[in-house]
Amino acid sequence: MPGADLAARHKRYRAAMTTALITGATAGIGAAFARRLATDGHNLVLVARDVRRLREHATELHDRHGIEAEVLAADLSKDSGIEAVEKRLGDPRAPVDLLVNNAGFGQRGAFLDVPLDDELVMLKVHCEAVLRLTRAAVARMRERGRGGVVNVASVAAFVPRGTYGASKAWIVQFTQGVARDLAGSGVRLMVLCPGFVRTEFHERAGLGTDNIPSWMWLDADKLVVAALADLARGRSLSIPDPRYKALMGAARLAPRGLLGGISSRAGRKYGPRHGSADADAAQGADASADPGSGSGSGSGATV
Numbered sequence: 001m002p003g004a005d006l007a008a009r010h011k012r013y014r015a016a017m018t019t020a021l022i023t024g025a026t027a028g029i030g031a032a033f034a035r036r037l038a039t040d041g042h043n044l045v046l047v048a049r050d051v052r053r054l055r056e057h058a059t060e061l062h063d064r065h066g067i068e069a070e071v072l073a074a075d076l077s078k079d080s081g082i083e084a085v086e087k088r089l090g091d092p093r094a095p096v097d098l099l100v101n102n103a104g105f106g107q108r109g110a111f112l113d114v115p116l117d118d119e120l121v122m123l124k125v126h127c128e129a130v131l132r133l134t135r136a137a138v139a140r141m142r143e144r145g146r147g148g149v150v151n152v153a154s155v156a157a158f159v160p161r162g163t164y165g166a167s168k169a170w171i172v173q174f175t176q177g178v179a180r181d182l183a184g185s186g187v188r189l190m191v192l193c194p195g196f197v198r199t200e201f202h203e204r205a206g207l208g209t210d211n212i213p214s215w216m217w218l219d220a221d222k223l224v225v226a227a228l229a230d231l232a233r234g235r236s237l238s239i240p241d242p243r244y245k246a247l248m249g250a251a252r253l254a255p256r257g258l259l260g261g262i263s264s265r266a267g268r269k270y271g272p273r274h275g276s277a278d279a280d281a282a283q284g285a286d287a288s289a290d291p292g293s294g295s296g297s298g299s300g301a302t303v
């Protein structure tokens with residue numbers, strides 16, 4: 001009976017599907033991970049704060065690809081938000097096979113200009129949440145003898161770059177260390193280090209992008225395809241683009257003092273933040289203070 005055959009095939013197909021949980025799934029790189037994984041037939045758990053955007057995204061992915069897309073609204077700067085995601089990752093009735101710790105944000109300003117509370121929120125989202133969610137996920141994955149974790153850091157991890165770069169450097173070291181600890185367990189961990197990607201990241205942080213050359217920009221969908229290919233190859237570190245691989249190779253050889261100077265200057269130039277008059281003022285002051293700045297708009301070179 002063709003109907004029964006189709007139903008059986010559909011059931012087998014569903015059984016072979018895996019579930020991926022993605023944090024920061026409403027925009028940018030996280031949304032690109034969701035699109036790619038849904039296209040490949042994986043069920044999804046989408047995590048972010050904006051529940052309306054989460055629902056819209058989940059409905060669209062379900063309708064387009066026929067996958068199940070759960071919505072989990074959680075603020076990863078709060079214990080309650082981290083706990084809610086830990087709980088979902090630990091649910092034995094609905095195992096998560098792939099965790100993508102992607103939620104994150106940038107900050108504008110030199111060290112003493114950034115309020116301490118904002119720095120602490122960054123550490124909570126970039127480090128504590130990544131630590132706790134990775135732990136919750138891999139504990140279950142190791143029991144099942146399979147699973148994967150992708151932690152999204154940045155090439156900023158490899159240059160002196162304030163709390164943002166330091167938090168991303170922590171993600172690199174942490175992920176590669178845990179990957180080593182779990183080698184042979186069937187659980188893979190990989191840290192993804194993108195360069196500049198066209199997303200909402202810079203606008204949200206009030207970082208200008210006018211001075212970033214067009215060749216440095218990456219496309220989020222292509223980045224995700226390359227990252228998933230690196231995960232399948234068993235890499236623990238993914239710098240997906242050849243241009244950035246070359247740049248990071250050069251950065252490893254360059255003196256730390258030189259790198260610190262470049263990244264520190266870049267970090268003091270800002271673009272306008274939506275509806276912020278002080279951003280424009282800061283931008284003008286920064287551009288005039290920096291002899292290397294050839295334009296009135298800031299480069300805000302955080303990646």
Ligand SMILES: NC(=O)c1ccc[n+]([C@@H]2O[C@H](COP(=O)([O-])OP(=O)(O)OC[C@H]3O[C@@H](n4cnc5c(N)ncnc54)[C@H](OP(=O)(O)O)[C@@H]3O)[C@@H](O)[C@H]2O)c1
Nearest residue numbers: 024026027028029048049050076104196197199200201303
């Ligand atoms: N774009 C780049 O050039 C670039 C380069 C290197 C690395 N990265 C890294 O890539 C990751 C994704 O950035 P993106 O460029 O895709 O930025 P984006 O477009 O601004 O998206 C950020 C995502 O994170 C979520 N998010 C932010 N704070 C959160 C919180 N407290 N709790 C839960 N979710 C939160 C946002 O959703 P809600 O607002 O709905 O919560 C959104 O879905 C970040 O870790 C970033 O550091 C970006």
